[in-house]
Amino acid sequence: MTTVAAFYLGHISADYLWDTFLSTVIGGGRRWLTDRIYQGMILVCGLFFLYLAFGYIVQGIGGI
Incomplete structure (x- = not known):
């Protein structure tokens, strides 16, 4: 369970970092x-x- 939590927190942290970078670049x-x-x-x-x-x-139609 700790591996899943670590992955989740790492993924969310990376998302925040990437979004902050993008907004800074676009805004600045x-x-x-x-x-x-x-x-x-x-x-x-x-x-x-x-x-x-x-x-x-x-893909969805092909899977029907």
Whole structure:
């Protein structure tokens, strides 16, 4: 049980660290990040999430 707890705490800690890093980079980088680049990043992330969603839907239908 301690192994599971250690894994969980390590995973959550890494998530917080990564999210803090990303928010710092994006928040601090807003000075050099133009609106066009920012919109491009949002577009790429959105397309990636759509790709993942489509893949999960296809896998789900294939498993029926």
